Amino acid sequence: MKHNVLILAGGLSSRMGFPKPFLLFNENQSFLDKIVMTYSNLSTISEIIVVLNSSFYSMFKSEIEYLTEFCCFIPNDYPEKDRMYSIRLGLNAFHKNNPTFIQNVDNPFIDLETLNALTQNKLNGFEYTSPVFNNKSVHPVLLSEQIVTNLQNDINEGSLNEKLKMWKKKLIPVKNELLSLDFNEFTEYEKYFKHCLTTVMSI
Numbered sequence: 001m002k003h004n005v006l007i008l009a010g011g012l013s014s015r016m017g018f019p020k021p022f023l024l025f026n027e028n029q030s031f032l033d034k035i036v037m038t039y040s041n042l043s044t045i046s047e048i049i050v051v052l053n054s055s056f057y058s059m060f061k062s063e064i065e066y067l068t069e070f071c072c073f074i075p076n077d078y079p080e081k082d083r084m085y086s087i088r089l090g091l092n093a094f095h096k097n098n099p100t101f102i103q104n105v106d107n108p109f110i111d112l113e114t115l116n117a118l119t120q121n122k123l124n125g126f127e128y129t130s131p132v133f134n135n136k137s138v139h140p141v142l143l144s145e146q147i148v149t150n151l152q153n154d155i156n157e158g159s160l161n162e163k164l165k166m167w168k169k170k171l172i173p174v175k176n177e178l179l180s181l182d183f184n185e186f187t188e189y190e191k192y193f194k195h196c197l198t199t200v201m202s203i
Contacts, residue, residue, distance in 0.1 A: 002046035003119060003142070004098045005039045007032070009105035010051040010076030010086035015184050019056045021105045022063070023189060024196035031108040033067065039101070040070040042115050046098055047072065050105075051090040053079040087160060091152045100143050102160065107139040109178035117172050118142045126170035131179060137171070138179035 009021040009032060016023070021032040029037070032050065039048055050067075054075035057064075064073070074093050076086055087102065094100070101118075103110065118129050119142070129142045143151075147167055154163065183189045 001044060001119075002098045003042070003044045004046055004094050004100040004148075005048040005071075005103060006087065006090040006100055007035055007039075007048065007050040007071070007103045007105055008083065008086050008090070009056070010053050010079055010089070011083075012053065012079045013056075016189070017186055019053070019060070020183065021050075021052065021056060022060055023183070024193065025108050026196070030063075031105055032064070034108050035103060035105060035110060036067050036071050038110050038112065039103070039115070041112060042119070044119055046096065047094050049074055049090045049093050051076050051086040055079070082159070084158070084160060084163075087151060088154070091148055097145050097148050097152075099145055100148050101140045102143060103140040104182060106182045106184065107179065108183075109176060109181060110140065111176055114174045114176055114179065117174055121170065121172050123170060125168065127167035128164065129170045129172050131174040132171045133174055133177050133180060136180060138174070138176075139182070 013020045022030045025031050025034040036048060039045055048071035050071050051074045054077045057073060057075045072093070074090055076089060078085065091100065114131055118131060121129060123144060127144045127147055130137045132138065151163065
């Protein structure tokens with residue numbers, strides 16, 4: 001079975017004060033680099049789409065050029081709109097519907113072990129899978145093709161979490177406690193990425 005990946009990077013990053021997709025994960029990779037390359041190493045991946053704030057796309061176009069070998073960028077011209085707008089924008093851009101990972105760009109600690117655990121567990125009557133660490137749901141979720149089709153045509157208000165309440169969730173225990181982390185403010189980034197701060201501040 002093939003899988004698609006939707007990476008959500010279409011927001012304003014206003015609380016962070018710096019474009020979150022381009023925060024450094026290590027000396028050689030941004031958050032976006034790291035996430036795209038992790039998924040590209042998963043053998044079942046068919047398409048990777050990144051919904052990116054159009055202003056950030058223009059600003060960092062040269063830096064992300066090499067990633068076009070692995071993913072397709074969909075500019076979001078309305079970053080002030082809610083997350084569901086980016087989700088619909090991205091889901092409707094896939095050439096073929098497949099079970100799809102929904103990956104936030106500010107959750108950079110995704111790993112192949114977790115992705116394999118999610119893809120290898122058959123749904124068996126469930127509509128989507130969610131990793132859990134210590135009984136807490138973490139990221140990313142893997143949506144069935146049925147949910148993807150439903151969301152593509154859903155123009156009603158409400159968050160993804162609210163919309164998923166109508167579908168049966170399968171919980172998959174995982175070992176990576178860092179999957180619970182997301183980074184909305186610079187102080188949060190400082191705590192885990194002190195080694196990258198000098199470079200980020202100089203950009």
